[in-house]
Amino acid sequence: MAVVLFVGRVRPRVALVANARPAGRGAPTPDRITREITHVFLQKKLLQKLGPGLMHAFIFWGFIVLLPTIAEAAVAIVDKDSSLPILGDASWFAFVSDVFATLVVVGVAMAFFIRKVLKPDRFRGSHMEEADRILLLILAIVVTFLLWNASRIGFGIAEVPDARPVAHLLSNLFSSGEGTEFAERVLVWAHLLVILGFLVFLPGSKHLHIATAPANVWLAKDGPTGRLEPNRIDLELPEEDIRFGVATQKDLSRKQMLDLFSCTECGRCQEVCPAWATGKPLSPKLLIMDLRDRVVAEAAGEVELQPLVPNAVTDQVVWDCVTCGACVRECPVDIEHVDTIVDLRRNLVMAESRFPQEAAPMLRGVESQENPWGQPASARLDWAKDLDVRVLKEGDPAPEVLFWVGCAGAFDERAQKTTQSVARLLAAAGIDSAVLGPREKCTGDPARRMGHEYLFQMLAEQNVETLNGAGVTKIVASCAHCFNTLANEYPDYGGTYEVVHHTQLLSELIAAGRLQPRTGDGKITYHDACYLGRHNGEFDAPREVIGGEIEEMPRNRERSFCCGAGGARMWMEEESPRINDTRFEEAAATGAETVATACPYCLVMLDDAAKGKSSDIRVADVATLLAESTAIDPR
Amino acid sequence: MKVWVWADVTPDGPAPSALELLTKARDLGDEVAAVALGPGAKASTDALGEHGAQTVYASDDEVFTKHLAQPAVHALAGLVEEHQPDLILFPASYDARDVAGRLQARTGSTLMANATDVLSPDKARTEILGGTKIVDVELKGPAPKLVLIRPQSFAAEPSGGTAEVVEVKADAPDDLKKAERLERHEEEASGPRLEDAKVVVAGGRGLGGPDAFEQLEKLAAAIGNAAVGASRAAVDAGWVPYSFQIGQTGKTVKPEVYICAGISGALQHMVGMKGAKRIVAITKDPDAPILKIADLGVVGDLFKVVPALTEEIEKRRAGS
Numbered sequence: 001m002a003v004v005l006f007v008g009r010v011r012p013r014v015a016l017v018a019n020a021r022p023a024g025r026g027a028p029t030p031d032r033i034t035r036e037i038t039h040v041f042l043q044k045k046l047l048q049k050l051g052p053g054l055m056h057a058f059i060f061w062g063f064i065v066l067l068p069t070i071a072e073a074a075v076a077i078v079d080k081d082s083s084l085p086i087l088g089d090a091s092w093f094a095f096v097s098d099v100f101a102t103l104v105v106v107g108v109a110m111a112f113f114i115r116k117v118l119k120p121d122r123f124r125g126s127h128m129e130e131a132d133r134i135l136l137l138i139l140a141i142v143v144t145f146l147l148w149n150a151s152r153i154g155f156g157i158a159e160v161p162d163a164r165p166v167a168h169l170l171s172n173l174f175s176s177g178e179g180t181e182f183a184e185r186v187l188v189w190a191h192l193l194v195i196l197g198f199l200v201f202l203p204g205s206k207h208l209h210i211a212t213a214p215a216n217v218w219l220a221k222d223g224p225t226g227r228l229e230p231n232r233i234d235l236e237l238p239e240e241d242i243r244f245g246v247a248t249q250k251d252l253s254r255k256q257m258l259d260l261f262s263c264t265e266c267g268r269c270q271e272v273c274p275a276w277a278t279g280k281p282l283s284p285k286l287l288i289m290d291l292r293d294r295v296v297a298e299a300a301g302e303v304e305l306q307p308l309v310p311n312a313v314t315d316q317v318v319w320d321c322v323t324c325g326a327c328v329r330e331c332p333v334d335i336e337h338v339d340t341i342v343d344l345r346r347n348l349v350m351a352e353s354r355f356p357q358e359a360a361p362m363l364r365g366v367e368s369q370e371n372p373w374g375q376p377a378s379a380r381l382d383w384a385k386d387l388d389v390r391v392l393k394e395g396d397p398a399p400e401v402l403f404w405v406g407c408a409g410a411f412d413e414r415a416q417k418t419t420q421s422v423a424r425l426l427a428a429a430g431i432d433s434a435v436l437g438p439r440e441k442c443t444g445d446p447a448r449r450m451g452h453e454y455l456f457q458m459l460a461e462q463n464v465e466t467l468n469g470a471g472v473t474k475i476v477a478s479c480a481h482c483f484n485t486l487a488n489e490y491p492d493y494g495g496t497y498e499v500v501h502h503t504q505l506l507s508e509l510i511a512a513g514r515l516q517p518r519t520g521d522g523k524i525t526y527h528d529a530c531y532l533g534r535h536n537g538e539f540d541a542p543r544e545v546i547g548g549e550i551e552e553m554p555r556n557r558e559r560s561f562c563c564g565a566g567g568a569r570m571w572m573e574e575e576s577p578r579i580n581d582t583r584f585e586e587a588a589a590t591g592a593e594t595v596a597t598a599c600p601y602c603l604v605m606l607d608d609a610a611k612g613k614s615s616d617i618r619v620a621d622v623a624t625l626l627a628e629s630t631a632i633d634p635r
Numbered sequence: 636m637k638v639w640v641w642a643d644v645t646p647d648g649p650a651p652s653a654l655e656l657l658t659k660a661r662d663l664g665d666e667v668a669a670v671a672l673g674p675g676a677k678a679s680t681d682a683l684g685e686h687g688a689q690t691v692y693a694s695d696d697e698v699f700t701k702h703l704a705q706p707a708v709h710a711l712a713g714l715v716e717e718h719q720p721d722l723i724l725f726p727a728s729y730d731a732r733d734v735a736g737r738l739q740a741r742t743g744s745t746l747m748a749n750a751t752d753v754l755s756p757d758k759a760r761t762e763i764l765g766g767t768k769i770v771d772v773e774l775k776g777p778a779p780k781l782v783l784i785r786p787q788s789f790a791a792e793p794s795g796g797t798a799e800v801v802e803v804k805a806d807a808p809d810d811l812k813k814a815e816r817l818e819r820h821e822e823e824a825s826g827p828r829l830e831d832a833k834v835v836v837a838g839g840r841g842l843g844g845p846d847a848f849e850q851l852e853k854l855a856a857a858i859g860n861a862a863v864g865a866s867r868a869a870v871d872a873g874w875v876p877y878s879f880q881i882g883q884t885g886k887t888v889k890p891e892v893y894i895c896a897g898i899s900g901a902l903q904h905m906v907g908m909k910g911a912k913r914i915v916a917i918t919k920d921p922d923a924p925i926l927k928i929a930d931l932g933v934v935g936d937l938f939k940v941v942p943a944l945t946e947e948i949e950k951r952r953a954g955s
Binding site: 349350353358359361362363364365367373374375411412413414452454455571572573604611612 | 884
């Protein structure tokens, strides 16, 4: 009957996922298989936090190991002297299940310690009572299991009594008389009833993650997390057939729906979110929970089907996101919060025209002048006027490497310094490179992160046409966002090139002896750019270019704290305390005199923060630091 | 065609939006009327009449400003039922939006917001997709069609004429007077608005503090009809409010003359003022990017240059 109830309660959830739009993923690639093994069975992401990770691992591994013991108990209920074939008499299994059951007890104790004594802030907003109930049920399952075995040992009907150390210890509680015989029956029934009760409780609780999480991990994106999946806008189709992002739950994909039912409210995402850390209402955890609660209430007919923004989450929460991916990196069940947020933005921008109005000039500039600042294309070579830079005209033979300057690198006076340094370094190393100059258009990254997928699509198609037409095969980009888009997103639009970030190329050139390494004293710290580091796994190359000792910030590499400009937030107003100010304080606290960056957004954001605090700390790109140190740049 | 305009009025007279909407209303219908409720309504009827209102339904009763929307909607709904207008234009002020929305709930007719133009009594125009596409919108459904118009969509042009004033009774029942406006705070805006001013005087990080903005205010006053703005640095530092901010995430200005002091000219600021016809920059940094786009660059101490400039202007104005 419990099974019937379970099926009845879980079916609506299954239906929600099954009826959602297919995610177009799921093919068993080597990456996917490896990830399933490491994230699920080896608990890799959980162990990113060692204490809580072990706590969960004990419970999880215990659960896996103890699964056959459910059958053991069922068999013993029918006939107390019967046991499972093979496993029932195996001492190794008895030993293992005894040890793992005890580990589960340890795990539960650790969980309570974390929740009740340490009380980390990441649980703010989570349903603590539900979690307590789940933990107690788990405890009840393993305790009844251990006591049941103990009573069997006590009464003398245990199959392999010496193989269970802990149960053996507990068997001292049980005499060998009739009381124990009765207790044994009570315990085996209690054990099974708790399990069945749990089964019924499961679908309505966050413990459903035991079923959804393995599927969610399986469906997670292959490849770098910086890539957003296309939402193609084909205006030739009738309007009803075009999807403009996500408006209501009907627009969610299976993966997005599964995300909502995999969340265990652990709050690891909340803990690392730069918006939340600076007092904004966005918490990735709360976003997922709010979406989940709304979807469930709508599906149950408690409320009407309505747009998710603002009925499940507010507009502000959707716009607060910097798309840094720290949440996705931390999530033990591979929820992809950023993808859902961008999908919500797509609908707000394209269908509702409802977005922070201060970003409108950026969108207009990208559309009309193909750059976010609305500058004339002819000005794209201003940075090169005193340099000998080859400009690739139509019909020219393709260079070995195309130097993609990017809009910031072309128009922003601070980023122009980086562009000049990179150009000089490439020349010094004898690299055959060229720039597109006025033919370069914005990669479309700011428009895409904003949710204006259509504008991005147009630019991607145009840029791909230019690049393919020019026969470009290799590109070096000096902006982490351009790098990410060109490398990971343009292939969806017919543009496949070997794309490297300038720090990667410079690092290679130094290693190959074509460029002198950097020397110099003075303390330096390095700020990992989200779109180079976390989203694309490149942490070493910039450090190699800096060379020497780096005063690392507490939050570095995969745990780097965003500069605050991503997600098109460079073009939006932010309330105090600001993300860039917060990050700059962290950098300053290392005692460094220079903050090295690898992306023009980071450069501008951290430099603004420095100026705002009237700090003497210099913020500069690693390329500029290298070029100055080797006298390639005039100091 | 009966076209009405919801006129925002204050004791200082009608809001510019009322006159702009009336100018447009004249093109759309042959019977044009305005509804003006609140203190200052009767005093505004002359101006409203001059801009095309043949009739002004007016009341000076302060119940319309003391309580939010509901008494006004009650009166307006009554007028609508009695006179059956075909189209009502609303400005984009907070109060007008409140009234329009509530009226729509009562009449069940169509309400379109954010219109940039009204092409006919049943067609309006707006922008979508981030302001990059213009679309025409058919207004279906029964009369009166209700349209909320974006600020400064039309120019106000008087047509001469006087309006007949019809007194509106302020007889809203008590249950509509539950929300009371306790306090009204308007941010001090002396002089022309930043976006409209022909001359803008802006200050940045180089000013070093809020006091220096007084120097800029004096300069703006000496020039006359000039507005004071700021770069983001000054706003972030708390020296001036956000309404002063010119730049990427602030206001875009296109004055005849843009005078800035202590502003380096980072790209993020430049995009907000590069449309200015003439740019004068005062900075102590000879490498400041602003000097690349300035028509006249003065490298010097702004604390000396600005007062000297002010004094010279005052002298010449007094002399002429």
